Amino acid sequence: MVNLTCPLCTSQETGHFHRDRQRDYRRCAQCRLVFVDSSQHLSPDAEKAVYDLHQNRIDDPGYLNFLSRLALPLAGLLPPGSEGLDYGCGPGPALAGLLEGYGHRVKLYDPIYANRRELLQRQYDFVACTEVIEHFREPGAEFARLFGLIRPGGWLGIMTKLVIGADAFSRWHYKNDPTHIAFFSRPTLFWLAERYDCAIEFIGSDVIILQRNPHRRSR
Numbered sequence: 001m002v003n004l005t006c007p008l009c010t011s012q013e014t015g016h017f018h019r020d021r022q023r024d025y026r027r028c029a030q031c032r033l034v035f036v037d038s039s040q041h042l043s044p045d046a047e048k049a050v051y052d053l054h055q056n057r058i059d060d061p062g063y064l065n066f067l068s069r070l071a072l073p074l075a076g077l078l079p080p081g082s083e084g085l086d087y088g089c090g091p092g093p094a095l096a097g098l099l100e101g102y103g104h105r106v107k108l109y110d111p112i113y114a115n116r117r118e119l120l121q122r123q124y125d126f127v128a129c130t131e132v133i134e135h136f137r138e139p140g141a142e143f144a145r146l147f148g149l150i151r152p153g154g155w156l157g158i159m160t161k162l163v164i165g166a167d168a169f170s171r172w173h174y175k176n177d178p179t180h181i182a183f184f185s186r187p188t189l190f191w192l193a194e195r196y197d198c199a200i201e202f203i204g205s206d207v208i209i210l211q212r213n214p215h216r217r218s219r
């Protein structure tokens with residue numbers, strides 16, 4: 001049965017956004033998240049099989065260049081010797097290697113490849129999520145956990161491709177990856193920034209950095 005509730009903000013005000021040969025996409029009127037309903041998600045085993053096919057090599061110059069579009073601006077904001085978490089690192093520590101090259105320390109967490117739950121019991125100066133949030137089955141719960149991992153004044157660096165509009169969406173290769181089930185746009189990220197009391201900056205078309213308010217406690 002189709003669940004009409006938005007998996008990010010829990011609004012019931014969601015409607016048809018797009019349909020292709022594989023799936024239906026709904027959009028939330030409140031937070032503007034575009035999402036695939038859980039009835040059309042891959043099973044965890046099928047999802048992992050796709051990830052195993054697309055393993056990024058940590059010494060691939062193109063992949064490192066891609067990650068540097070977040071690593072470079074994030075490293076420039078961080079005080080020397082900051083400690084962070086690569087949340088959803090995948091099978092290789094590529095982003096961690098880049099950030100460590102700037103003198104920061106990075107722990108690795110991934111629900112499939114580095115499932116070290118003990119790393120989720122504390123806070124960090126920064127958390128990085130590269131090509132991760134579009135895979136979130138429960139984005140509301142995931143972002144509550146993510147912002148809880150960041151100390152007041154700390155940073156969240158995100159890479160994900162953004163929804164522009166319905167017309168562009170219909171031709172968008174990004175939606176055709178069956179493991180991509182949550183699609184964010186600028187309005188959705190502004191909604192997140194307001195919800196979690198963060199400043200937000202769009203660094204590039206798919207690079208976003210948020211900073212938690214240094215003067216507020218976690219909600």
Ligand SMILES: [Zn+2]
Binds near residue numbers: 006007029
């Ligand atoms: Zn919503």
